[in-house]
Amino acid sequence: MSSVEEFRTAFRDWLRADLTGEFARLRGRGGPGREHEAFDERRAWERHMAAAGWTCVGWPKEYGGRGATLEQQVAFHEEYALADAPARVGHIGEQLLGPTLIAFGTPGQRERFLPRIVAVEELWCQGYSEPEAGSDLGGVRTRAELDGEEWTVTGQKTWTSLAHRSDWCFVVARTEPGSTRHQGLSYLLVPLDQPGVEVRPITQLTGTCEFNEVFFDSARTPAANIVGTPGEGWKVAVATLGFERGVSTLGQQVGFRRELEAVIDLARRNGAAEDPLIRDRIARAWIGLEIIRGNALRMLDGVSAGAPGPEASVGKIFWATWHRELGELAMDVHGAEGMLAAGEPYDLDDFQRLFLFSRADTIYAGSNEIQRNIIAERVLGLPKEARP
Known part of the structure; x- marks a missing residue:
């Protein structure tokens, strides 16, 4: 097994060599609010990754993965995001169902479904x-x-x-x-x-x-x-939710940092950075991003034990709320221009899309309210909420 830096370098070099030609046009395509963008082309790119052995890298080798360590998986997701590679189309199979079948599935289920997830043949x-x-x-x-x-x-x-x-x-x-x-x-x-x-x-x-x-x-x-x-099936469903909070969140944060840097750049260009309240909110956003990373790294202890524990709910609440507030900050920096679509019929710029889609962050994948219940009951040991 190669070291983390060797693994990181190998993947980075592969991205530089292969995210070129027709695939170069896919940089930055897809993602929240933009999954419709070049979907078939992104699936072709992901199949290209599969042919080179770069899908499902954290899965054991006997199931088609690379058997990458936790640290190597973090490096993989970070390098993928840093390269501005297109949003993945097989994420749910690779990051949620696959690990669930490896942990709970039968030999027949693993044989039937896992190879097709690795090859991006079934979504x-x-x-x-x-x-x-x-x-x-x-x-x-x-x-x-x-x-x-x-x-x-x-x-x-x-x-x-x-x-x-x-x-x-x-x-x-x-x-x-x-x-x-x-x-x-x-x-x-x-x-x-x-x-x-x-x-x-x-x-x-x-x-x-x-x-x-x-x-x-x-x-x-x-x-x-x-x-x-x-x-x-409840324990299986909960395990899947745990895998959803896995190492891919480190790559997600690279995207968050890119969004924050774009907001800062806009504030400098249009003069919003001269407003002391805007500057304070930008500073708080930067601090929040560092906290998100710290929470994610702490959560990885749970991943190494098999799946993230209920403490993963702390990270979910924090990043979801932070990202929603970043969308609000982006619109305030944007100013009055942010009220107008860029073109017909409803052509949004990146800041408008960030604001609108991030409203859902505190709802999907477990709402903030549900995450607080999990923290209260499973982490703090408080009495369970009364149920009808």
């Missing part, structure tokens, strides 16, 4: 939230019944990122009639290209459609496509 989405069960997954109503050798799934999921581009969805469904809260849930792998599945994109404030409603009407999946024990 995944996450079927958790519902109209009546957003961050509180204990209210899940989507149900599944075992019908011979297949599960039939009926219900609705919402805010499903990139479902309209995905081949499969991992679905949390209630499989035990009469069960309540976190009991009786199961974790199912469901193909989307079949009768009984309808995907409806949701238009966001940014004018784009990255989130979706997904309707299941007796959709089917083989009985073998259940991860873990029937009725005990």
Whole structure:
């Protein structure tokens, strides 16, 4: 195994050599509020990465990864972000489902699904939230019944990122009639290209459609496509959420730093930096970014133990709130010009898109309110919130 610096240098050199030619046009494309940009081209780039062995680097070698250490994975995500490489299209399969199958899946499931995630042949989405069960997954109503050798799934999921581009969805469904809260849930792998599945994109404030409603009407999946024990899918679902808070957040922070630097540059150019209140907010944003990194590095202790613990909720609250406030700062620095779209019909600049999309940061992937409950109950040991 090479050292961290050798690994970092090897990946950096590969990016310099291969993020060129037709792929060079993809720099900076995609990401929150912009997932529609060059999606097919970004998938081609990611398959190019796969051919060179640069997808799923943290997975064990026996499952198609590089067996990279935690420190090497951090280097990978940082270098990818520093190169301004395009946003990944296979993130959910690589960072969420893959580690979940490695930890909880059967040999058959790993053999069937993991190679296709590594090769970026199949894309995944996450079927958790519902109209009546957003961050509180204990209210899940989507149900599944075992019908011979297949599960039939009926219900609705919402805010499903990139479902309209995905081949499969991992679905949390209630499989035990009469069960309540976190009991009786199961974790199912469901193909989307079949009768009984309808995907409806949701238009966001940014004018784009990255989130979706997904309707299941007796959709089917083989009985073998259940991860873990029937009725005990909650612990699998929670583990997936833990992997979501993993090392890729270090790369996310490189993007945050780039956004902050752009806001600072704008403030210098348009004179907003002369305002002492603006200068104070910029200073606080810089300090906050350093705190985000510190929280993330501390959280990695949990990753090294298998998955981040509830302390990951501290990091989620902090970066989500910080990023939302950065969007507000960007608009205040922008001034009155920020009220006007750059062109027809709804052409937003980077600062406007940052402001609008970051409103969702404190809601998706577990709202701030839910994260505070987790911290209170699982970290501080406070009494649990009363439930109806």
